Amino acid sequence: MDHxxxxxxxxxxxxxxxxxxxxxxxxxxxxxxxxNVMLWLARKAFLGRxxxxxxxxxxxxxFPEMYKFRDEYTEKWNLDLLLGYCPPVEEMDPxxxxxxxxxxxxxxxxxxxxxxxxxxxxxxxIRRDEQGTRAKERVFSPxxxxxxxxxRNQPPEFWDQYATPHEDxxxxxxxxxxxxxxxxxxxYIEREGIPIVDLYFSKNGKRYRSLGDQDITSPIDSEASTLxxxxxxxxxxxxxxxxGRAMDHESEDAFERxxxxxxx
Amino acid sequence: xxETLTATTVIDPIDRDVALxxxxxxxxxxxxxxxxxxxxxxxxxxxxxxxxxxxxxxIESSKKRGLTIEWSFLLDSLQIERDQGVTVDSTxxxxxxxxxxxxxxxxxxxxxFLRNMITGAADADAAVLVVDANEGAQExxxxxxxxxxxxxxxxxxxxxxxxxxxxxxxxxxxxxxxSVTSLLAQLDLTPSLFIPASARDGDNxxxxxxxxxxxxxxxxxxxxxxxxxxxxxxxxPFRLPVQDVYRFDxxxxxxxxxxxxxxxxxxxxxxxxxxxxxxxxxxxRWSAPVRDEAAAGESVALVLEPDVIPARGDFLYSPxxxxxxxxxxxxxxxxLRQEPLRAGETFRLRLATAEHQVTVASIDSVxxxxxxxxxxxxxxxxxxxxxxxxxxxxxxxxxxxxxGTSDGRGVLVDRNQRIVGGAPLLGPATVAAGSHAIHPSxxxxxxxxxxxxxxxxxxxxxxxxxxxxxxxxxxxxxxxKLYSDGIDAYVLDGDTLRMGLCSDLxxxxxxxxxxxxxxxxxxxxxxxxxxxxxxALISPLRADRALARKIIGEEFEEVFxxxxxxTCEERDSKGLYRAAREGKIENFTGISAPYEAPEKxxxxxxxxxxxxxxxxxxxxxxxxxxxx
Numbered sequence: 001m002d003h004x005x006x007x008x009x010x011x012x013x014x015x016x017x018x019x020x021x022x023x024x025x026x027x028x029x030x031x032x033x034x035x036n037v038m039l040w041l042a043r044k045a046f047l048g049r050x051x052x053x054x055x056x057x058x059x060x061x062x063f064p065e066m067y068k069f070r071d072e073y074t075e076k077w078n079l080d081l082l083l084g085y086c087p088p089v090e091e092m093d094p095x096x097x098x099x100x101x102x103x104x105x106x107x108x109x110x111x112x113x114x115x116x117x118x119x120x121x122x123x124x125x126i127r128r129d130e131q132g133t134r135a136k137e138r139v140f141s142p143x144x145x146x147x148x149x150x151x152r153n154q155p156p157e158f159w160d161q162y163a164t165p166h167e168d169x170x171x172x173x174x175x176x177x178x179x180x181x182x183x184x185x186x187x188y189i190e191r192e193g194i195p196i197v198d199l200y201f202s203k204n205g206k207r208y209r210s211l212g213d214q215d216i217t218s219p220i221d222s223e224a225s226t227l228x229x230x231x232x233x234x235x236x237x238x239x240x241x242x243x244g245r246a247m248d249h250e251s252e253d254a255f256e257r258x259x260x261x262x263x264x
Numbered sequence: 265x266x267e268t269l270t271a272t273t274v275i276d277p278i279d280r281d282v283a284l285x286x287x288x289x290x291x292x293x294x295x296x297x298x299x300x301x302x303x304x305x306x307x308x309x310x311x312x313x314x315x316x317x318x319x320x321x322x323i324e325s326s327k328k329r330g331l332t333i334e335w336s337f338l339l340d341s342l343q344i345e346r347d348q349g350v351t352v353d354s355t356x357x358x359x360x361x362x363x364x365x366x367x368x369x370x371x372x373x374x375x376x377f378l379r380n381m382i383t384g385a386a387d388a389d390a391a392v393l394v395v396d397a398n399e400g401a402q403e404x405x406x407x408x409x410x411x412x413x414x415x416x417x418x419x420x421x422x423x424x425x426x427x428x429x430x431x432x433x434x435x436x437x438x439x440x441x442x443s444v445t446s447l448l449a450q451l452d453l454t455p456s457l458f459i460p461a462s463a464r465d466g467d468n469x470x471x472x473x474x475x476x477x478x479x480x481x482x483x484x485x486x487x488x489x490x491x492x493x494x495x496x497x498x499x500x501p502f503r504l505p506v507q508d509v510y511r512f513d514x515x516x517x518x519x520x521x522x523x524x525x526x527x528x529x530x531x532x533x534x535x536x537x538x539x540x541x542x543x544x545x546x547x548x549r550w551s552a553p554v555r556d557e558a559a560a561g562e563s564v565a566l567v568l569e570p571d572v573i574p575a576r577g578d579f580l581y582s583p584x585x586x587x588x589x590x591x592x593x594x595x596x597x598x599x600l601r602q603e604p605l606r607a608g609e610t611f612r613l614r615l616a617t618a619e620h621q622v623t624v625a626s627i628d629s630v631x632x633x634x635x636x637x638x639x640x641x642x643x644x645x646x647x648x649x650x651x652x653x654x655x656x657x658x659x660x661x662x663x664x665x666x667x668g669t670s671d672g673r674g675v676l677v678d679r680n681q682r683i684v685g686g687a688p689l690l691g692p693a694t695v696a697a698g699s700h701a702i703h704p705s706x707x708x709x710x711x712x713x714x715x716x717x718x719x720x721x722x723x724x725x726x727x728x729x730x731x732x733x734x735x736x737x738x739x740x741x742x743x744x745k746l747y748s749d750g751i752d753a754y755v756l757d758g759d760t761l762r763m764g765l766c767s768d769l770x771x772x773x774x775x776x777x778x779x780x781x782x783x784x785x786x787x788x789x790x791x792x793x794x795x796x797x798x799x800a801l802i803s804p805l806r807a808d809r810a811l812a813r814k815i816i817g818e819e820f821e822e823v824f825x826x827x828x829x830x831t832c833e834e835r836d837s838k839g840l841y842r843a844a845r846e847g848k849i850e851n852f853t854g855i856s857a858p859y860e861a862p863e864k865x866x867x868x869x870x871x872x873x874x875x876x877x878x879x880x881x882x883x884x885x886x887x888x889x890x891x892x
Contacts, residue, residue: 001561003286003365012563013507013521020508020576040551045519047512047565048550128356135355138383156379156600156683158386159673161614166681166712181358192551 004188011038011176012045013160014139015123018174019051021164022121025174026082028110028264029054031066032211033196034125034177037185039077040194041176042123053080053117057109059102060085061213069197084113099216100258107263111147120165123174124264129181130241133259138163139178145169147262173264182241183234190227201225210241217245287358287365288491291385291417293408294394295401299425303394303463304357304370305335310470311485313359335464356384361485377404378647379600381411382686387670390419390491392484397424397440397460401447406633410649413451414596414688416667420448421487422455427476428462434478450636457487496668497560500524501585502533503663503671504564505616506578517548517565518574523616523671524663525582527566528557534586536578536661545569577618579661590692591659592625595674597650601684604643605650606814611684613654615662615674622654622676625693653693664691679711714794720751720891722791724784724816725798725883728809728862729825730854731840732832734871734879735800738825741880743798746887751796753887756787758801771851777808784812791819796891804859821890823883824865829854831872 001009018025027042027050029035042050056070074081086109092101114122128135138154140162155163165172177185189196199208206219207230224230294300305322308314326334357368369384385391391412395405412420422444430436441458448455459468460476461484467473468483482490502525510517527533532541547558548565558564566580574580579587599605605624613622629638631649644650665672665688676685715721727735739755746753758779762769766782769775780803787797803809813820832854833841844852851857862868867886869879 001559006286006561009521009561009563016507016519016563044550044552045563046510047517047548049512129358154383156383158382158686159670159675160616161675161677161683163683164681168716 004184004191007180007184008041008044008188010179011041014162014174014176015042015045017160017162018121018123018140018172018176019046021162022172022174024052024117024119025121025123026053026055026113026117026119027123028125029056029070029079029081030125030211031056031062031070031197032125033189033200034127034180034185036194036196037180037188038123038125038177039079040192043077050077050079053082055082055084055113055122057084057086057106057113059105059109059213061215063197063199063211063214065197065199066211069195073195082113082117084109084116087112096257102213102216103258103263104261107147107258107261110264111262114147114171119171121172121174123176125177126175126264127177127180127182127185134178137175137178139175140164141173141175143171143173143262147171149260149262151260183231186227186231186234190231200230202229210245212245287367288390289356289367289369289385289388290390290392290488290491291369291381291388291412292392292394293381293385293412294423294425295396295399295404295408298394298396298399298402298405299463300370300394302335303392303423303425303469304368306463306466306469307368307484308357308359309335310466311359311361333464361489364489366488378407378411378598381408382415382598382600385411385417386415386686388415388417390421390488391417392421392423393455394423394425394463395440395444397427397437398429400440401444403633405444406447406636407647409448409451409453410631410633410636411598413453414598414649414686416665416669416673416688418453418667419491420453420455421484422448422458423463423484424458424460425463427460428465428467432460432467432473432475434476437476447636457481459484459487497524497670498526500560500669502527502531502580502582503587504533504566504580505618505671506536506574506576506580507617508576509573510565515567516571516573518568518580519563519565520580520617521563522558522560524560524669526557526559527564527580532583533568533580534583535572535574535580537575538572538578540572541583542568542570542572577616579618587661587663588692589659589661591656592693593622593654593656593660593662594628594690594693595652595654595687596665596690597644597652597676597685597687599644599646599648599650599685601678601682602646603818604645604648605652605685606643609817611676611678613656613660613674613687614677615660615689616671618660620656620658620660622656625653625655627652651690652687654687662689664689681710681712711792711794718752718794720796721819722794723796723819723821723887723890724787724791725796725821725823725887726787726803726809726812726816727798727800727823727825728803728865729827729871730829730832730859731802731852732835732837733825733827734876735802735825737876738869738871738880738883739798739800741876742883742887745880745884746796749884749888751887751891752794753796753798754790756783756790756797756799756801758783761786761801771849771857773805773851773857776804776851777811780808780812781815784815787812788816788819791816796887802853802859804853804857806860806862809862821866821886822862823867823869823886824862825869825871825879826861827871 086105089102089105092104096104126134138157142163201207202222202225205221207222208219224233292300292304323333355370359366359368369388395401424437424440427437437460460479461468467475470485472483503523504520506518507520527544529544529546531544534541545567548567607624607626610623613620628651630641630644632639663672673688675683676687678684727739729735736757743753743755761783766779769779783799783801787799790797836842843849844855853859869882871879
């Protein structure tokens with residue numbers, strides 16, 4: 001087994017644990033490259049099916065290409081799509097910096113969906129290498145009634161034995177991609193032929209390395225217009241993947257505050 | 265700014281295939297201040313695994329503090345905890361050495377160290393044990409070494425750090441090496457290598473030191489490059505713990521991850537819980553090339569013929585190479601709960617995908633960290649190591665744990681679904697001559713389910729206080745209020761118990777002790793049914809109440825009904841005080857036998873200050889805050 005085989009086998013194991021232990025369960029689909037890989041892994045785990053709903057928490061500020069992609073693959077992959085919308089930015093914590101405040105809408109939208117569908121498990125495509133606070137995450141990360149992430153009191157997690165919810169109001173965030181690195185994602189997309197939104201590919205010297213809301217996401221300078229070129233570019237870059245995501249950089253603790261409050 | 269832990273270095277396109285190899289996890293352990301962080305910083309720097317600008321930052325902040333270069337600032341700057349001055353969890357740092365990828369696992373800090381370290385280190389292939397050559401092995405050196413042994417890390421590189429303080433004197437370094445070797449030998453560990461080094465100055469980390477010309481062995485980076493791939497799993501007899509069974513489009517798939525060995529289409533497999541075998545009709549994959557075999561580490565979907573339905577937790581294995589089967593299992597243990605473990609406690613043992621109800625039949629020995637000897641003891645303290653015997657109601661199939669494998673090791677889970685210990689299994693336990701083999705079987709319905717069903721949690725409210733303090737009265741009033749509030753509450757009253765269950769007991773200290781023990785055991789059973797149990801019992805001795813707390817566990821709440829002796833004697837509703845004063849009753853609490861008031865009760869009711877109704881309200885409010 002090579003590195004990608006090992007990552008795939010582990011993610012499949014995690015998804016099958018989640019499907020077995022958490023009911024009701026849903027997978028977040030942000031339409032980005034990571035969540036497409038995650039959907040693909042679910043189809044690996046369940047022999048071509050996705051046996052739980054896929055949730056898009058819509059900020060209504062995504063790129064048009066992303067909405068088109070969503071509608072196309074919902075049908076092609078026979079997905080049970082749950083749509084949720086986010087409250088207006090005016091309702092968010094005014095002490096947050098502007099972009100983080102905008103991103104907080106998604107936390108609120110997600111919380112509402114978890115409540116509405118009484119979810120016990122939410123599968124999300126975060127990775128350890130994206131961001132310092134995500135590096136601290138568990139594969140099964142319990143969230144209390146307020147959805148808060150209790151970073152100081154995370155359960156032990158070893159030997160593939162994961163936390164299970166022990167009381168009402170607790171849900172589990174499941175992170176099957178935690179051990180993947182950005183470059184693994186791209187190599188896997190290349191190996192498996194996984195479709196992605198073409199905003200990732202360079203046009204006129206610019207491409208998106210990470211996709212979020214239109215107003216708080218910027219493209220990077222890049223000539224990489226094929227998967228092979230993107231992989232080569234990543235092998236030589238020293239800047240961080242989320243450099244184009246404004247809410248990460250407004251203040252030192254902005255992202256941590258978002259995550260503790262329940263952001264992905 | 266966001267901290268990106270990715271230490272990306274330039275990779276030649278030629279190296280692309282190499283980069284596809286998986287990363288080797290290396291855990292770095294050692295006593296506090298022996299130089300772990302400095303080592304990691306230095307290693308990342310010397311191997312060009314740092315992002316640009318990082319080094320300048322470190323030099324800058326070191327200068328500010330009048331230091332030459334403080335490498336540990338690098339790691340501290342990676343920790344989100346630095347602002348709050350608390351270290352909360354382990355971090356993984358990817359790092360690349362020539363053609364090989366590693367992940368450095370660093371579990372800093374002391375708070376719940378074991379819990380955090382095990383979370384990061386459980387699957388490491390090798391460890392670097394950092395020992396200050398000047399100080400020698402310390403308490404945490406021993407603790408970490410023990411954990412390495414239990415989780416099966418056998419490839420250990422000992423880095424003797426700060427040898428500059430010994431002036432690189434060969435004889436002195438050899439002496440430390442000797443003492444660490446004999447310490448590890450006590451744990452049955454043989455280090456692969458000792459490296460004399462100074463992490464701060466970079467001696468023998470990534471470049472050979474001129475200050476230790478007598479040292480001819482590999483330096484740290486060379487040693488890491490030679491860490492063997494410990495994966496022997498595929499060469500062992502086949503084991504697949506069933507994870508789930510799916511039925512899609514009239515086809516049944518048995519899914520799970522292969523823990524050991526290889527399976528091929530056509531193989532005959534035994535199925536744990538069933539007699540007989542089944543044949544592997546096909547190995548199903550989606551969007552992947554067809555292959556007729558699969559090996560350890562792969563997550564597979566098998567179609568069996570005949571179409572049998574195994575259960576989650578069942579082992580699939582080659583019929584001639586069956587795993588062990590026993591209802592009594594000896595196991596190693598590292599204990600993660602803050603409260604100590606005692607024999608008699610019941611847990612769920614999660615073993616791969618199986619789950620069994622087990623009781624700790626005995627604590628066979630506990631490791632004393634001071635001298636690494638195994639001692640007899642009644643309990644295993646927090647972060648302690650022990651050997652224990654587990655018993656189950658049914659025979660459990662398992663393979664004893666051995667280094668290089670990923671199964672044969674279970675976790676103990678308490679009734680609140682918390683992981684409280686790790687238990688690498690040693691083998692079947694024999695029943696000692698003369699002892700009764702007890703095989704308690706626990707319930708199938710979990711505490712959580714019962715709590716959901718009842719709409720509240722269970723607990724035992726232990727009311728202690730003098731005779732006549734008002735315990736029973738307050739308890740009965742509270743019982744009524746709670747019941748009207750939808751709480752399934754019940755009072756266990758001392759006098760009532762003495763009428764029946766405890767009618768054979770008198771009032772000697774031994775009998776009082778037994779009385780408390782029985783009350784606690786009954787209360788525990790009632791609490792397990794999901795009830796809120798109010799125990800009204802004088803229980804005058806601290807030791808007895810401690811026993812009750814031990815029996816009942818974390819559902820135990822001590823409530824002190826604090827009524828002065830004068831008030832009790834004045835009330836004397838049962839005429840007992842007068843009789844005691846007249847010498848008609850012996851061993852009467854408060855008069856001729858001691859009452860030891862609780863030092864820190866969970867709730868203190870100064871009963872003199874209110875009437876029974878007010879006191880009952882206080883108690884009711886407290887209980888509601890605990891169970892709702």
